[in-house]
Amino acid sequence: MSKYSVLVVGMGKRGMHHATTFNANPKFQVAGICDIDPARLDAAAAKLGNPQKGTDVAALAKAVKPDVFCFCTLPNLRTPMIKAAIDSGAKLIAFEKPVALTSAELFTVRDLIRKAGVKAVVSHQHRYGTHYRKVKEIIASGALGRVHTVYGTATGWMTHMLSHLIDYTCWFNDYTGASWAMGQAAGRVKLADNHPSPDYIGGFVQFSNGVRGVYECGAGAPDVPEASRWWGKCRMGAQGSEGFAEVFTNGGWRSLTKSGGYQTGEGVMNYENDMPPYIQEMADWLDDAKKVHQCNFEHACLGAEIMLALQRSAAEGGQVALPLTAGVDEQALLKAKVPDRPILVSFEQNKKEFGIV
Numbered sequence: 590m591s592k593y594s595v596l597v598v599g600m601g602k603r604g605m606h607h608a609t610t611f612n613a614n615p616k617f618q619v620a621g622i623c624d625i626d627p628a629r630l631d632a633a634a635a636k637l638g639n640p641q642k643g644t645d646v647a648a649l650a651k652a653v654k655p656d657v658f659c660f661c662t663l664p665n666l667r668t669p670m671i672k673a674a675i676d677s678g679a680k681l682i683a684f685e686k687p688v689a690l691t692s693a694e695l696f697t698v699r700d701l702i703r704k705a706g707v708k709a710v711v712s713h714q715h716r717y718g719t720h721y722r723k724v725k726e727i728i729a730s731g732a733l734g735r736v737h738t739v740y741g742t743a744t745g746w747m748t749h750m751l752s753h754l755i756d757y758t759c760w761f762n763d764y765t766g767a768s769w770a771m772g773q774a775a776g777r778v779k780l781a782d783n784h785p786s787p788d789y790i791g792g793f794v795q796f797s798n799g800v801r802g803v804y805e806c807g808a809g810a811p812d813v814p815e816a817s818r819w820w821g822k823c824r825m826g827a828q829g830s831e832g833f834a835e836v837f838t839n840g841g842w843r844s845l846t847k848s849g850g851y852q853t854g855e856g857v858m859n860y861e862n863d864m865p866p867y868i869q870e871m872a873d874w875l876d877d878a879k880k881v882h883q884c885n886f887e888h889a890c891l892g893a894e895i896m897l898a899l900q901r902s903a904a905e906g907g908q909v910a911l912p913l914t915a916g917v918d919e920q921a922l923l924k925a926k927v928p929d930r931p932i933l934v935s936f937e938q939n940k941k942e943f944g945i946v
Contacts, residue, residue, distance in 0.1 A: 593875055597622050620640050621640050623649050660674070664784060665783075667698055671698050710886060713756040715863060716884075723842050724844070733846060737828060741804050747779075767802070808939045
C-alpha cells in the first residue's frame, strides 16, 4: 500500500504530536521535518526514522514534495507557511489554530487556499474526546428541545483558547453562520505574548438561526472547578427549552434534560486518544473527496471570523456585522485601544498566570 508523504514544520510539542501520530498511521510516512533549531531537529529525526531535515522551509518543501504539509509554528507565520505548502504541490495543508491573527491575513490565506484548490484542516482536535462527542450526541438527539444558547469559557488567553471555544460551540450549532458579534476586552499583559491577546475578552454572537453565543476567555473568565488543571479549565455547552449539556476539557461532561434526567460522564483531553482520529480523517479525505474532514478549513474560517469580529468590536465599540467584508489588523486595533489598567481576575490562580503580584 502506498503512503502519503508528510512534511512537518516545527518540532516543538505540538509538532511532535503530529509527526509521531502520522508515523504511527499506516497511511502516512513523515518524509521531512523542519525547525529553526538544529539540535531540536536532530533529536526529532532520531525518533521519526531519520527523514529529510532542514531549517529552510521553502527549500525542504520543494525537495520533499509532500502530499501533506503540516506546520505547528507560532501564529505569526501563517501566510509564508501556506505559500510554501502550495508552492510544494501539497494536496492537503494541516495547521494549528488560530487560522490567522488578523482578518486581513485571514482573507489572504483563505484566498490562497481556495485558489489553489488544496484541502486544508485546522487542529481543533479536542472534539474527538469521548466527553465532547457525548455532548454533541445529546444536542443532536434533540433532547435539549429548542436550542437557544451555546457558550464557552476558558481561563487561558484568547489566541490559545478562544478558537477552540468558538469552533466546538459552532459544531454544537451545526456550523450555522453568524449575523453579528459584540465584544469587550481588558488588560494588556498578554498583548506582548507570542500568542498575543488581551488578558480578558468576552462577548456575544448572534447566529442566523436565532441561537445566541456567549464567550469569555482569559483572566476574568470564571473558574471551572470541575477541572483541576489550569489550562483545562474550559467549559462549553448548549442550553435549550428542555435542558442543557456541557463538556469540561479536563473534567468530563454533564447534562440535564426533561427526558433523560441528570447524567454525568468522564473524559479528559488526551493527545494520545484525540490525535489518531484527527490524522486518520486526513487520509480518509485524501482517499475520497466526499469524506470531508471534521476540522476542515472552511468550518474553521467561520469561527475565525467570529473571533476577529469580537476583537474588532472590543477595539472599536458596537456590533460588528458578519460575515466580515473587509480585512483589518485587529491586533493593532487592540494594542491601540485596550486601556492600560491592571486586569481584575475572577479567582486567585489567575493572578499567577497573568503576572499579577
